[in-house]
Amino acid sequence: MPISRTIYKAVTTAHTACCVGIGALLLTSCSTPPKPPSVDESTKRPVNARAAVDLKACQGDLSRATILVSEMARAGVVATTLAKALPVPGVASTGAADSGAAEATGNLVAVVPFGMGSAAWSVEQADAAALVRRAKDAAVIMIRGRTDATGDSLQETALARRRAEAAAEFLHQAGVPKDKLRLTWQGAGDPIAGLRPADRSQSRRVEIEFYTAAPMLVSLRSSAANGKGTTAASL
Numbered sequence: 001m002p003i004s005r006t007i008y009k010a011v012t013t014a015h016t017a018c019c020v021g022i023g024a025l026l027l028t029s030c031s032t033p034p035k036p037p038s039v040d041e042s043t044k045r046p047v048n049a050r051a052a053v054d055l056k057a058c059q060g061d062l063s064r065a066t067i068l069v070s071e072m073a074r075a076g077v078v079a080t081t082l083a084k085a086l087p088v089p090g091v092a093s094t095g096a097a098d099s100g101a102a103e104a105t106g107n108l109v110a111v112v113p114f115g116m117g118s119a120a121w122s123v124e125q126a127d128a129a130a131l132v133r134r135a136k137d138a139a140v141i142m143i144r145g146r147t148d149a150t151g152d153s154l155q156e157t158a159l160a161r162r163r164a165e166a167a168a169e170f171l172h173q174a175g176v177p178k179d180k181l182r183l184t185w186q187g188a189g190d191p192i193a194g195l196r197p198a199d200r201s202q203s204r205r206v207e208i209e210f211y212t213a214a215p216m217l218v219s220l221r222s223s224a225a226n227g228k229g230t231t232a233a234s235l
Contacts, residue, residue, distance in 0.1 A: 119162035145185035156187030
């Protein structure tokens with residue numbers, strides 16, 4: 001009996017020690033935090049890297065160029081080319097396409113389109129030459145700067161003014177006397193009539209109206225000045 005009891009105690013002690021050891025291992029494994037996920041450094045790129053900045057700039061330029069090309073294509077339906085509408089003096093028309101140009105001997109309005117937010121003057125060489133010829137023969141030239149804005153603002157008014165001034169500067173540099181030129185500008189409220197909302201960009205324009213003779217000025221007397229309700233000037 002003493003030997004059996006000794007063996008039993010030894011087995012019990014060993015079993016207890018094994019259980020304690022296993023429990024300690026389990027506790028240790030549970031308390032160890034998991035390793036953080038690894039990052040593939042090859043896919044990382046700083047936001048302000050030169051390549052990333054250049055890529056964003058190229059994407060912006062492409063988007064603006066696409067919009068501008070689309071708008072210029074729509075603006076082409078506003079009027080016929082100036083070269084056809086403004087024939088060379090003394091040269092007869094040669095085709096059906098110019099039949100209307102031969103009749104353009106009175107007042108005529110040339111519409112010059114502009115890009116979005118731009119006052120840069122850009123007219124094809126043939127049209128520009130025809131424009132200058134007509135301007136030199138005209139007695140008075142009215143230049144009206146306009147935008148496609150739906151609401152007036154200082155910025156839109158300034159843009160309309162710069163467009164009118166760009167047209168006047170072009171004509172003056174081409175030899176048209178400044179005393180022939182009359183400039184007006186309006187930021188909003190004068191769109192081209194009959195346009196669909198989708199085509200309103202065609203109202204980004206300058207209108208150049210040529211007068212073959214200077215208009216006659218008639219002064220009207222105020223009814224408050226003479227106490228009468230009628231004007232004294234003869235029309």
